[in-house]
Amino acid sequence: MxxxxxxxxxxxxxxxxxxxxxxxxxxxxxxxxxxxxxxxxxxxxxxxxxxxxxMGQTDPPPPPDPHPPPTTVIELQLRSLQAADLGAVFEHASPANRRATGPLSRFATLFATPAYRPLLGFAASEMVSALPLGPGRYRVTVMISPEGSDAPRLRYSWTLGRQDAGEYEGRWMVDGVVLEGMEERVP
Structure with missing residues (x-):
């Protein structure tokens, strides 16, 4: 014993x-x-x-991967969106995306629009596909259940690119997110 x-x-x-x-x-x-x-x-x-x-061990566990795969980047974004942590969401935006959406203060205003408002504090998410689009490009589709039980699930598509230069070289980052549609409710 x-x-x-x-x-x-x-x-x-x-x-x-x-x-x-x-x-x-x-x-x-x-x-x-x-x-x-x-x-x-x-x-x-x-x-x-x-x-x-x-405990008799000599080596600490390895640190997390500094260049996580595309699906891990999306999982991190989803956690940040659910927690309404837009600073963390913005961290994964590619340099091109940041130029298009502006500084964090302007980026945050996107989430006041009808297309992106359901992403903040959503109830649940389900990654339904992750497809390579070519070298250095990926598309991940996610179903989002907005807060509120009567709301239909929404389908969003994340496009990611592997950065090929600069301080983010080799890192998968989000180039864009698009609302593709909503799930039909069967009566």
Whole structure:
């Protein structure tokens, strides 16, 4: 019985270490929640490394991918839209998209329009397709259930491009989002 308890405790500690590392990373990004204390990346690494050493591990888990795939970018955008965090949404806009939509203050006004208003604080989302359009181009289609149970689901299409130069080189970023239509309700 004691061996089972020790194994379960180690498993819990390993899970806690991963969570600690994730929490530290989350607290240094713009996606953090206000109740998480802000820590520097080096403080998080030291704290996590000390916890792992106490468990007999020597290497901390690897940091998250700095160039996530297109579907991960959309998942991040969806979380940010659901939380109405437009700053985080704007972070994934490509340089061309930023030039077209303007600074964050002008970008935010787009979400007052009928086409984009349902994206803020939506109830649920479902990624229905993710298709490559060619080298460095992707389209992801998502069904959005707006807040309110009577509202029909809306189909949005995200177009992404892999940046080929500048500070975002190699990173998938959103070039545009289009409302394609709404789901028909069957009586």
């Amino acid at each position: 004691r061996a089972i308890t020790v194994v379960a405790t180690l498993a819990l500690l390993r899970t806690t270490a991963s969570f600690t590392w994730f929490s530290c990373l989350a607290s240094t990004t713009r996606y953090s929640r206000p109740h998480i204390s802000k820590k520097t990346d080096s403080a998080c690494r030291i704290e996590t490394h000390a916890l792992l050493l106490s």
